[in-house]
Amino acid sequence: MAYLELKNVNKYYAGVAAVHDFSLDIEKGSLVSFLGPSGCGKTTTLRMIAGFEQLDSGTIRLDGNDIVPVPPNRRDIGMVFQSYALFPNMTVRENVAFGLEMKKTPKAEIKKHVDNVLEMVRLQDTAKRFPHQLSGGQQQRIALARALAVQPRVLLLDEPLSALDAEVRVVLRGEIRRIQSELAITTVYVTHDQEEALSISDKVVVMNKGLIEQVGAPEEIYRAPNTRFVATFIGTANQFLGKTSGKNMVVCNNVELFTNSLTDFKTDQPVVVLVRPENIQVQAEQSRQKGWNSIHGEVETITFHGAITRLGVNVNGQRVVADITVANTQPVSLNQKLWLQFPPEACQVMVVEE
Amino acid sequence: MASKQKKTGRTSDWLGFAPFLLFCLAFEIIPIIFLLRGSFIEKTTHLFTFQHYLDLQRPLYINSFVNSIKLSGLTAIIGVVLGTFIGYAVYRWPSERVRELLITLSDVTTNFAGVPLAFAFVVILGMNGVITQFLLQYFQYHLYPKFSIYSFSGLILAYVYFQLPLMVLLILPAFAGLKKEWQESAQSLGAGPFKYWWRIGIPVLMPSLIAGLTLLFANAFGAYATAYTLVESKLSLVTLQIGYMIAGEVRQDQGVGMAMAIGSLIIMGLSIGVYQAATLRARRWSKS
Amino acid sequence: MAKSRSTQSRDPNKRVRPASWQIFMVSFFLLYMLVPIISTYVFSVATRWDRTILPEGYTLEFYKRAFAASYFTITLRNSLILSLATILVSLLVIVPTVYWVHTRLVGAKPLLDILMILPFGIPMVVLALALVQVYNFPPLARSPTLLIGAVVIYSMPFMYRPVSNAIQAVDAQVLTEAGQSLGANVFQVLYRIIIPNILPGILSGSLLVFSTVFAEYTLTSLIVGAKFKTFPLLLVEFTRINGNVASAFSVISFTIAWLVSILILWVGSMGNTKRTKTIRAR
Incomplete structure (x- = not known):
């Protein structure tokens, strides 16, 4: 049985579903991210776990016990807020000690605990300062330390890094992951930043419009998106709309594409074929590899991204995006005609509902 | 270097500030300095003296200060306590329309000090006032002579009238500054509502409460028109005494008046100073 | 995100009506602020208002006299x-x-x-x-x-x-x-x-x-x-x-x-x- 278990959770605001039929099992000690665009219900779900929002239906079980009737201050769940929410009238030490005091922990023990967690977030020397004397990144670490000090059963992080600079974000997400694995604490991490979610999670829950789109390990989510939304929200994907034709072919408006076996699909089924730009090889000459797709187009845009260069190629009126790496020595110029080639395995076929 | 110059300004830049500075000097600062000087000068001999300040020990003047401080202190405390609760009630009121209306009402009424206000209180609580009569007719209760609008207790009622809305206006932004996340994180750390208010809510509000208390105190201490209209010479207050000396109604040495003025400046200066410091503190906290 | 959340979390089913202590505080405030003012307005058009709860009669006489006052x-x-x-x-x-x-x-x-x-x-x-x-x-x-x-x-x-x-x-x-x-x-x-x-x-x-x-x-x-x-x-x-x-x-x-x-x-x-x-x- 999973440690934290959400079952058929529903939440409505003024009759509109903010979270719809949400069911999820979270294993003990794992870090699970809720990833999705603004308003997808990820924060609402997190706040229901914390107890700040009431469920309209469904259950949440922690370690086998229903926690829905338990008030937030008795749930033993730590939370880190987007705005840090450090108490401005207390020093760092007092902030971190607050939860332990609420638990009526003996003084000496509080001191030991506080020192420990401050060391864990590497901010021992700020203990006597006030929150407003700290940088944003430091405040975030203290917020984490404060939540961890009470040794909660579950740690919830609500967009903890979104108010910080890009560099600090990268450092801190590594820190969060390090501390999380050291303590083996069950953690739910809410973010709208896919890179963040993919890089630190054991499992990613992609949400959209109150629904779970897909649950899986980061690689799985990226490599094998279940839905068109996941495919386009995470990373970039070219979309070819068309109809199935034969065992392994999709006929689109502008091109015909070879795909893996289409036995699961009806013939003439409207589908979309998704191809990630990094899976497309760019060639000046058509070099027939057996069974590969090979389409011809003209370069319209060239955007330099550092490690890769992204090409926008016009293929019979449709824009197709392809990446070339620095290692690709062939120089590409605007209006150049070239070939885009990719294997059938690079094509992911999904049914389009009409 | 360039940035430093920009900050302090060149001499020519200060010229743009000169007209305003001269105005303040002419109508505020220099007269006050002369007042300070005058409070230490013997009128006939033009020699330095402490006598005016020693004269302040006369019962009339001591009484004036005691009355003024008591009146200002009491109405400030009443204003802060009631104003904070009313402010919270307004702040949490569900309808935005009503909230705006109450804020506007506070805005208007806090300026209703002075003569018309004092007279309005005579209308309701004077000897033949509306409420006085109401109590007499329906409850056979004689408000007078135990209470009188022309006395200390009457002044308290009239002063609280302008103190209350002022406090409401001062405390509303402070309540708005209490972040919802503070309460939620306190809760997730195991604190109930009482613990939250005791450990976080009230301490965070404290600078604003202190600012309110000192501003209300200064507000009442410097008030003149309301007191003049209501009590006239029945009760001695610092501002009333100084007023009499200016009008020449009291044939006394002007020096004592100046000493009194300086005394009240010190009291006011202290409270405004504390008010400023508390406001700065409140602002600093609301930033983090 | 934070913004949409704060509006969302104001549960429309909860607290559409003010609590009774709020009503009490606000009514007290309204009475304190308005009774003196309204009374003055009424008093200015009342013929006599020192023996009864409501004025005995109404008149614009005092405004006439006010406007006629020298000065x-x-x-x-x-x-x-x-x-x-x-x-x-x-x-x-x-x-x-x-x-x-x-x-x-x-x-x-x-x-x-x-x-x-x-x-x-x-x-x-x-x-x-x-x-x-x-x-x-x-x-x-x-x-x-x-x-x-x-x-x-x-x-x-x-x-x-x-x-x-x-x-x-x-x-x-x-x-x-x-x-x-x-x-x-x-x-x-x-x-x-x-x-x-x-x-x-x-x-x-x-x-x-x-x-x-x-x-x-x-x-x-x-x-x-x-x-x-x-x-x-x-x-x-x-x-x-x-x-x-x-x-x-x-x-x-x-x-x-x-x-x-x-x-x-x-x-x-x-x-x-x-x-x-x-x-x-x-």
Whole structure:
């Protein structure tokens, strides 16, 4: 049985579903991210776990016990807020000690605990300062330390890094992951930043419009998106709309594409074929590899991204995006005609509902 | 270097500030300095003296200060306590329309000090006032002579009238500054509502409460028109005494008046100073 | 994200009605604030109202007498002169200074702030005493000119805050630089760019000054006294002569204050709504 278990959770605001039929099992000690665009219900779900929002239906079980009737201050769940929410009238030490005091922990023990967690977030020397004397990144670490000090059963992080600079974000997400694995604490991490979610999670829950789109390990989510939304929200994907034709072919408006076996699909089924730009090889000459797709187009845009260069190629009126790496020595110029080639395995076929 | 110059300004830049500075000097600062000087000068001999300040020990003047401080202190405390609760009630009121209306009402009424206000209180609580009569007719209760609008207790009622809305206006932004996340994180750390208010809510509000208390105190201490209209010479207050000396109604040495003025400046200066410091503190906290 | 959440989490099913303690506090507040005012309004049209709960009859007699009072028009005129002169001087002295400090002399901002808070720390009687002591020679001694100087000092903060907020809100520094790069000099920038943009702030500042100065009693009575009688002075005189007529004067005074407040609100709603926003945020 999973440690934290959400079952058929529903939440409505003024009759509109903010979270719809949400069911999820979270294993003990794992870090699970809720990833999705603004308003997808990820924060609402997190706040229901914390107890700040009431469920309209469904259950949440922690370690086998229903926690829905338990008030937030008795749930033993730590939370880190987007705005840090450090108490401005207390020093760092007092902030971190607050939860332990609420638990009526003996003084000496509080001191030991506080020192420990401050060391864990590497901010021992700020203990006597006030929150407003700290940088944003430091405040975030203290917020984490404060939540961890009470040794909660579950740690919830609500967009903890979104108010910080890009560099600090990268450092801190590594820190969060390090501390999380050291303590083996069950953690739910809410973010709208896919890179963040993919890089630190054991499992990613992609949400959209109150629904779970897909649950899986980061690689799985990226490599094998279940839905068109996941495919386009995470990373970039070219979309070819068309109809199935034969065992392994999709006929689109502008091109015909070879795909893996289409036995699961009806013939003439409207589908979309998704191809990630990094899976497309760019060639000046058509070099027939057996069974590969090979389409011809003209370069319209060239955007330099550092490690890769992204090409926008016009293929019979449709824009197709392809990446070339620095290692690709062939120089590409605007209006150049070239070939885009990719294997059938690079094509992911999904049914389009009409 | 360039940035430093920009900050302090060149001499020519200060010229743009000169007209305003001269105005303040002419109508505020220099007269006050002369007042300070005058409070230490013997009128006939033009020699330095402490006598005016020693004269302040006369019962009339001591009484004036005691009355003024008591009146200002009491109405400030009443204003802060009631104003904070009313402010919270307004702040949490569900309808935005009503909230705006109450804020506007506070805005208007806090300026209703002075003569018309004092007279309005005579209308309701004077000897033949509306409420006085109401109590007499329906409850056979004689408000007078135990209470009188022309006395200390009457002044308290009239002063609280302008103190209350002022406090409401001062405390509303402070309540708005209490972040919802503070309460939620306190809760997730195991604190109930009482613990939250005791450990976080009230301490965070404290600078604003202190600012309110000192501003209300200064507000009442410097008030003149309301007191003049209501009590006239029945009760001695610092501002009333100084007023009499200016009008020449009291044939006394002007020096004592100046000493009194300086005394009240010190009291006011202290409270405004504390008010400023508390406001700065409140602002600093609301930033983090 | 944070924004949409805070509006979402205000559960529409919860707390649509205020709690009973809120109703109690707010009613108490409303009674305290409105009973004296409303009573004065009623008293001013009541024939007699000292033996019964409701007035025995209604009349406009006291307004007739109020308007007929010698001095009525003169005091009204004097009050208007004083208010308008004060607004004019305030505008001339304060607006350019605030603009200057914000754009060219940021280092003087703390000094300006102190000078603007100073009037709060000086009781008006003390200011009056200091001024009549120093300026005890003609033509200034106890003159309306001296009074205007004093009233400008006392009402300065009321003009300063809206003007300063407005200048901050329009980012005067950037506007000035833009204007200068297009060839405008300081006066052209001020007249053509800054003032039109901060007009709502200037208007609400002027209205605030108007309502404080129109009701001003202390400085007027102590500095010039009967020589330049304003409306509040007439009112005080009548509180000792005839209560009914005094109530009619009070009503006029209250009504002007209400009207000016409504105007200020209206002006504020045209311009920036910064202040109300800070209060509205929950």
